[in-house]
Amino acid sequence: MKKIFGIILLVAVFVLSACGSSSEEGNSGGDSGDSLKIVAAHNQTDPENPYQKGLLAFKDSVEEKSDGNIEVEVHAGTIGTSETELVEKLQTGAADVVLVSPGFMTSSGINQVDLFAFPYLFESYEHWEKTVQGEVGDKMAQIINEESNNDFRMLGYWTAGVRHYYGDEPLQKMSDLEGKKIRTQTSGVVANFWEETGAVPSSVAWGELYQALQQDVVDAAENAYPYFVQQDHHQTPNGKYITETGHDYTTRFLMISGETYDNLTDKQKEIIDKASEASVEAEWEELHAQEEEYKQKAIDDGAEVNQIDRQPFIDLAKPIQDKVAEDIGVTELLKKIREIGDSVEE
Structure with missing residues (x-):
């Protein structure tokens, strides 16, 4: 009996040791990472809309680079057709990533974003792109994060044409x-x-x-x-x-909850950031093609x-x-x- 008990104890110690090692690896933000679900939403219901193409590119990139450990659930107008609703859902945690326009962001008290709603602010797409991808875009992202007390963090600038x-x-x-x-x-x-x-x-x-x-x-x-x-x-x-x-x-803001982003591991943040870049490229390309088509x-x-x-x-x-x-x-x-x-x- 002593011999049998000793073998059982040895096996139990081995199993517990293996589980502890696995847990530590997941929390360290290693290649596998922790299992995570992200809810991403926009307000357009048409499946051919450029918003949908952009968020699907975000989803594909995240899930591929995380080896499926991060799941992205995309909602096309199903948890809110009003951008005000989407901002509220981001604040309450009902959504993690949303797409909104400057006009609706001002409802959250960040009046500076109204700059991007000025009629005839930009003269061409080249003018717009150089603005949002440079010093002005970086400054606006900083303003949004600070003025919202980290409720919102900019992931990228999209356009609605x-x-x-x-x-x-x-x-x-x-x-x-x-x-x-x-x-x-x-x-x-x-x-x-x-x-x-x-x-x-x-x-x-x-x-x-x-x-x-x-x-x-x-x-x-x-x-x-x-x-x-x-x-x-x-x-x-x-x-x-x-x-x-x-x-x-037009300028549109792809944003993530600041709390959600801060709780990610370094590896997960890198995955989200790269996916955001992929979504910007996909959305811009789709929008430009559709402007001529439609x-x-x-x-x-x-x-x-x-x-x-x-x-x-x-x-x-x-x-x-x-x-x-x-x-x-x-x-x-x-x-x-x-x-x-x-x-x-x-």
Whole structure:
């Protein structure tokens, strides 16, 4: 009996020792890493949307580089079609990674991000890319993290394309906007700009906009080709005429909960960071391809596209930019963005 008991004790010690070794290896952030699930979400419901392509690239990269130890669950409008909802879910821990626009980030009290919502802030994609990938982008990421008390940490800058006007008639000059009910933001710098053009900013939920255009609730709206054409807005009487105002080279923030990020091992952080870079590349590529594709689809479906002299709009926007930049404390950042634009033109 003593001999048998001794053998059992030896086996038990061996098993416990092996388990302890395995646990220590997992917590050290080694190649295998701890098992982890990340919930990533955006507000668009169309599976062909560039947002979905970008988050799927994030998912594929994370799961491949972690050997499946980190699972990413992607939600396309299923845990919130409002960006305000997504910000709240990030704050409460119901989501770990979300995609939101500057306008909705201001609802969390970080007013400086409204800089990226300024109409006619950027003159081209090159101007935009040099801004978000350089000193200005780094500074904004720092502001977001500090002002949110680490609730939000920037993972990367995405774009939602170039926004244009579409409505019940083509615009030939700015005065054509007088009295037009346009679906856009109803507060902040975006609303200020459209009010100055003579239009009337109106609030309509994205999911209800097709019906609103169909039933004259609004006369017009503004967005980028992939977004409004995928929703068939161009096939409504009040969405048929597209004027390429090019008023916004859009910025979107891919963010992770600061608490979630801080609790990752060094190895897991490296995996998330690399996956974020992959998602940026995939989303940009998909968006640029879809802008051309969906513009052509709109034309093929009978929509009419026209150009307009943008200079009067640009001239209108600049003093609005100056005033709001001073109000929210980003005058120096605005100056740097304009300097980047000048260098791109040269």
